[in-house]
Amino acid sequence: MLSDNLEKVKARIQAACKRVGRNPDEITLVCVTKGVGVEKIREIIGLGILDIGENRIQEARLKYDLLAGIERRVRWHLVGHLQKNKAKYAVRIFDLIHSVDSWELACVINREAAKIGKPQAILIEVNISGETTKFGLKPQDTLPLTREILNLGNLKLSGLMTIAPIVDNPEKARPYFRMLRELRDKINQQLTTSPSTWLGASHPPLDLARGKLSALSMGMSQDFEVAIEEGANLVRIGRAIFNPRNQ
Numbered sequence: 001m002l003s004d005n006l007e008k009v010k011a012r013i014q015a016a017c018k019r020v021g022r023n024p025d026e027i028t029l030v031c032v033t034k035g036v037g038v039e040k041i042r043e044i045i046g047l048g049i050l051d052i053g054e055n056r057i058q059e060a061r062l063k064y065d066l067l068a069g070i071e072r073r074v075r076w077h078l079v080g081h082l083q084k085n086k087a088k089y090a091v092r093i094f095d096l097i098h099s100v101d102s103w104e105l106a107c108v109i110n111r112e113a114a115k116i117g118k119p120q121a122i123l124i125e126v127n128i129s130g131e132t133t134k135f136g137l138k139p140q141d142t143l144p145l146t147r148e149i150l151n152l153g154n155l156k157l158s159g160l161m162t163i164a165p166i167v168d169n170p171e172k173a174r175p176y177f178r179m180l181r182e183l184r185d186k187i188n189q190q191l192t193t194s195p196s197t198w199l200g201a202s203h204p205p206l207d208l209a210r211g212k213l214s215a216l217s218m219g220m221s222q223d224f225e226v227a228i229e230e231g232a233n234l235v236r237i238g239r240a241i242f243n244p245r246n247q
């Protein structure tokens with residue numbers, strides 16, 4: 001049952017927080033609903049989930065049209081790669097775009113957001129493992145892009161996102177999560193201005209202690225506990241909630 005799966009995931013999040021002395025309220029659970037039907041999404045929203053993640057624009061548009069009118073409180077997260085020619089749809093739907101990985105894409109999103117008068121919250125996707133199959137910026141290119149994005153008036157850069165390599169043991173993903181946290185901290189040390197947080201005024205801030213890049217979107221069904229131990233504050237979880245037997 002969906003509610004049992006969700007409770008188990010929440011309990012695992014809490015346990016991971018406890019191990020490292022973190023407050024579970026710092027963690028936003030983004031339910032990744034790619035391939036999941038609208039009825040199931042409605043059900044998960046009914047169970048109190050307000051953060052929904054999708055990875056393809058086409059699929060997200062259909063679901064958004066079916067759900068947005070009913071569930072206005074839901075925050076939509078784009079976790080998959082975004083093509084420039086789809087940016088205009090992305091800014092209409094998504095509260096947070098996790099996958100900005102080039103200056104050109106940032107510029108297009110900024111322009112489309114300006115057209116509809118929206119401050120668009122984004123994360124920079126970093127290819128922290130260097131795998132050639134992955135999207136994302138090289139770690140060393142992240143600070144320069146951060147500085148450039150701060151000049152784009154309709155973007156609110158809130159932090160970093162990564163996808164860890166698929167490994168047989170989640171412990172093997174730990175070094176990559178740690179590297180993303182260290183990269184964020186290094187960037188924050190070097191920034192002189194403060195980008196705002198992605199959350200709207202009606203939501204509590206993720207972590208404004210630093211006043212700089214706060215968000216770390218990392219951890220999926222296979223490795224979210226390790227990611228939390230390493231500082232994740234957004235975890236993107238699909239299978240563990242919707243399809244636990246196939247994990």
Ligand SMILES: *Cc1c(COP(=O)(O)O)cnc(C)c1O
Binds near residue numbers: 055220236237238
């Ligand atoms: C599918 C997906 C997830 C969720 O993965 P699960 O293994 O189903 O938890 C998280 N992030 C991204 C970018 C995804 O595409």
